[in-house]
Amino acid sequence: MTLWHPVEPTVWQGRDDSAEAANALRVFQTIASPGDFSPQQYRGKVALLGFECDEGVKRNQGRAGAAQGPDVLRKALAGMASQPGHGQLVEMGNIRALPDKLEEAQQALHDALLACQRSRMRTLVFGGGHETAFAHGCAILDAFPHERIGIINLDAHLDLRHAQRASSGTPFRQLALHCEAQQRGFHYSCIGASVAANTQALWDEAANRNVTVIDDLAVLHTFDDRVMPEIARNIASYDRLYLTIDLDVLPAWEMPAVSAPAALGIPLALLLRIVEPLCRSGKLQAVDLVEYNPLFDHHGAGAKVAARLAWQILHWWRG
Numbered sequence: 001m002t003l004w005h006p007v008e009p010t011v012w013q014g015r016d017d018s019a020e021a022a023n024a025l026r027v028f029q030t031i032a033s034p035g036d037f038s039p040q041q042y043r044g045k046v047a048l049l050g051f052e053c054d055e056g057v058k059r060n061q062g063r064a065g066a067a068q069g070p071d072v073l074r075k076a077l078a079g080m081a082s083q084p085g086h087g088q089l090v091e092m093g094n095i096r097a098l099p100d101k102l103e104e105a106q107q108a109l110h111d112a113l114l115a116c117q118r119s120r121m122r123t124l125v126f127g128g129g130h131e132t133a134f135a136h137g138c139a140i141l142d143a144f145p146h147e148r149i150g151i152i153n154l155d156a157h158l159d160l161r162h163a164q165r166a167s168s169g170t171p172f173r174q175l176a177l178h179c180e181a182q183q184r185g186f187h188y189s190c191i192g193a194s195v196a197a198n199t200q201a202l203w204d205e206a207a208n209r210n211v212t213v214i215d216d217l218a219v220l221h222t223f224d225d226r227v228m229p230e231i232a233r234n235i236a237s238y239d240r241l242y243l244t245i246d247l248d249v250l251p252a253w254e255m256p257a258v259s260a261p262a263a264l265g266i267p268l269a270l271l272l273r274i275v276e277p278l279c280r281s282g283k284l285q286a287v288d289l290v291e292y293n294p295l296f297d298h299h300g301a302g303a304k305v306a307a308r309l310a311w312q313i314l315h316w317w318r319g
């Protein structure tokens, strides 16, 4: 796996309160960091992988910088309090894309995630752009070939583009084609999509592929009537769930650090109401946080928001 790199030791650092009490710990002190890629030793735990990739966003005419996202998000998570059960997190390193080599990088990420899933780990990925989801989604589908997989995307965009080349705008159409090739259902729900940010061609593609979409205004105005039942339906209907969170689903005032910030967006507090039942369902197999771009952050505020989201996922996802 030549694109794989270990994470620098300087990344997992933070304030050390351990002299105060044995349980005064932060995430950097409880994460397991084997320093190599060895998922077989960590059955039942959560593998953290980073995808250092700008190529998907570049091909999608976006603002580059997401390749630097994984380590910045790790640093923001490192100093948060480690509660009982957080020791389930295992550092599994980064896949680093080479310039213009998107497909090779996606293949390497897929292979690493498939190895983790086959070792019965759950997987948490920090992107990279949303091209991360093609690799992660395929890994889950390939790890569980006889199961029904529900894909839930929290995103301002449908990401169903039909383009000459793969990009951060194409992952769910690619996953639909992957499901077709495997003669299995494509079960995709997109929550938070903006009517103002997706062309009619994309809404038509969503309708043709029977995608369940709850747009941003519907999320904000009819949360209990529309969103919570859709989450419950996913939990009841599928064997396993894959949750992918494009951080541009958040409003620009909470998350400026993305390629395409949202004017309206779904605030963190409301997003957490969606995420909690999924994490507690016992069916959540994989999660990613994508599109974080530190070059556009404001004093690290976006990193804090993303890290809190990751922290809550870790907290509610305790096995």
Ligand SMILES: N=CN[C@@H](CCC(=O)O)C(=O)O
Binding pocket: 060, 061, 062, 129, 130, 157, 158, 159, 161, 168, 169, 170, 197, 259, 260
């Ligand atoms: N993953 C990203 N997707 C958006 C980007 C939109 C934009 O750059 O304005 C999309 O392709 O629709």
Ligand SMILES: [Mn+2]
Binding pocket: 155, 156, 157, 246, 248, 249, 260
């Ligand atoms: Mn998006």
Ligand SMILES: [Mn+2]
Binding pocket: 130, 155, 157, 159, 168, 246
């Ligand atoms: Mn997206």
